[in-house]
Amino acid sequence: MSGGKDQLEIKFRLIDGTDIGPKSFSAATSVATLKENILAQWPKEKENGPRTLKDVKLISAGRILENNKTVGECQSPLCDIPGGVTTMHVVIQPPPQEKEKKMANDPKQKRCVCVIL
Template sequence: MSGSQDQLEIKFRLTDGSDIGPKNFPAATSVATLKENIIAQWPKEKENGPRTVKDIKLISAGRILENNRTVADCRSPLCDIPGGVTIMHVVVQQPLMEKEKKYPNDPKPYKCGCVIL
């Protein structure tokens, strides 16, 4: 294989439609390393950015990518065009602890009651 085939040009698309990249990554790069790169390049003006690798989900060709896989493992023969840019969608998940903080004093925020007269 030539050196250009061992590289993949990736652009990360955020939920608001803006992009990070494109940037070249070796085929042996792990998905976790891609996520670390996203955290490092996250736009400062955007609120609720990811803090850790666990806060990010990467989606490519309709599949959620696992942290232990490599870029080469995630390639899709139908979507990747040689010499083209691969777009991966970035979803930032709100940490579970922040979700639980919304109703700290309310014992059952979704309680429903009915009265028949």
């Protein structure tokens, strides 16, 4: 009976409403390992997919999960349904350098407009 408690069925909901999984994970699995799994299973046809673990944010029960935590530590008592599937939301956040590069290359950002009356 304890084997079933140590295993959790998790599916990952992407921003467009599609899912990866469900797949069974041990309660001792780290959030970083979950993110690695998402990277490996990311649908190739989807644009702007994550490139590194830092690009992926996992949200469960309204909380952003930290890489060093385990699935068991992140489990909410409200979501603990025997035999149920836990849904974690996946948010892709591009690295800040890409945003900064886009802003630096934008000619509108480099102009200063002054009006003297």
